[in-house]
Amino acid sequence: MSKNFTIKYESGNARVGELKTKHGSVQTPVFLPVSTKAAPKYLSSMDLKSIGAKAIISNAFLLYLKPGMEVLSRKEIHKFMNFEGTVFTDCGGFQKLRSMFITMSKKGIHFRSPYDGSKHIITPKKIINIQNTLGSDVAMSLDDCSPWGSNIEETKEAMERTHRWAKESLEEFSKLKGKGSKMLLFGICQGGFFKETRKESCRFIDNLESNSNRFDGIAIGGLRIGEPIEVTLEMIKTSTAELSREKPKYLMGVGNPADIIRAVENGVDIFDSIYPVENARHGNIFTSEGKIDIEKSKYRFDFSPLDKNCDCYVCQNYTKAYIHHLFKTDEPLAKMLAVYHNQYFMQRFMERIREAIKEGNLKALSSEIVKEYQTK
Ligand SMILES: [Zn+2]
Structure with a gap:
């Protein structure tokens, strides 16, 4: 089990925890300011320090495009942007990068660069290595999210692809750990809006093992994509009930204070969103x-x-x-x-x-x- 996450207090399904990463400890429940391209919008990393943010999230794929790995392999992200805390990285964010999306294949996700139109394929193995090279503290495995309104067949197809990719990610991660990487890796569970597939995906991702390595935490993926909040909460409840209590749980893209606190009551520990910035x-x-x-x-x-x-x-x-x-x-x-x-x-x-x-x-x-x- 993850030695990197300790639960300190519990109240119902909510908990206060501590996530240890190579750049210090993060107290949970935590909210990560979004710093997609290694820059928090309208703030500097000095501001992040003064608001007391101990962790942020960046997008590995966009950083791979610009400034590019030839820069970030010389100066890892913390030093590059001068942020001493924990950096989470999202992997492809098919969701957020929809305008860049070309197609999905068995191998990975095909994107077009928003900068110069060049074509790129992100595979589970490639994105793990990108995240490791740029110095990510907490990386995400590549996933495939089925849109709100998908039927059971479409949901299952995306889920099964997510599971295959999770396996490839964990295998690559095991190799990196063997070479001394201290990065943590979170698996992303999918399963759309059907309870059975949700449960199946949570069990699969939670129990997946490679070389006695498991995911250090679980991101509950594919939510807040157009569904009503009550449906979101139901799916969170279904997911957290299925997942190991002792693993940190991350709900991506949720930033409304009311949604956050209700998700915390259902056992979620980590959040990120552009919501406070968009509002401001x-x-x-x-x-x-x-x-x-x-x-x-x-x-x-x-x-x-x-x-x-x-x-x-x-x-x-x-x-x-x-x-x-x-x-x-x-x-x-x-x-x-x-x-x-x-x-x-x-x-x-x-x-x-x-x-x-x-x-x-x-x-x-x-x-x-x-x-x-x-x-x-
Ligand atoms: Zn104020």
Whole structure:
């Protein structure tokens, strides 16, 4: 079993844990700011440090295209972007990179580079090596996600491909470990929106073994792709019930505070999403009393901070009226300040979750957050 993850407190299915990687410890439940191309949007790595983010997620395939492995093999990602914490890497993200997608084959996923149109194939083996070379702390195995609305046959086809690729990934990972790699590898389970295939995929990925190596954690893949949140939660519940308790569980692409806390209640430990950034870019500010739209005219004369309960530098130094003005005049600073505050909010929110699990009052925090943040 993974010696890299320790569960410290539990409350129902929720838990506080510690994930040890080659770049330090990460307290879970954790939210990873997305830094797709080795850059967190509107923030620098110094900002990441000051908001207290101990881990981020980058995209290995995009980094392989630019700056390219000839750069990253000389200067691994931590040093390249000057981030000392843990770097997770996503592998191909067929989901997110849909516009680049050409086709799937038995061997892998075929992509077209958004930079110069060149064609590339990502195989399970290749992407593991890319992640290892660029210095990833926590890598993902290549998977195939069936879209929302897929029938059982399509779902099974994608699941079986995911399983074949998981096996190839783990075999390659075992070789790298043999050569001294300290990278961790998470398997991704699929299975669409049918309980039986979900369960089958979770069991398969959880128990897969190569040279007595298993996946260090499990990502619950193929969710939040258009389905209602209740369906998501049902699938999370089905998945976590099937997976080993002692493995960290990662729900990719979820960032709404209400969705996060409900997933935590169902046993999820790790999250990432562009949600706080996308909201901030549009003037939607997360506060201790719910989300506010800073562009509304009522803030023109409001000389109070974005959130009176926030101690980030934005709330300590600027007013709603000023940030309202920055948005109205389309100043780049508007987005920088709003993103900083929202990302800071997310890190404090995850601290509150960990504290609530420890104190046994997650339920109360959950009802408060769901009331403020649940989207209709
Ligand atoms: Zn703030």
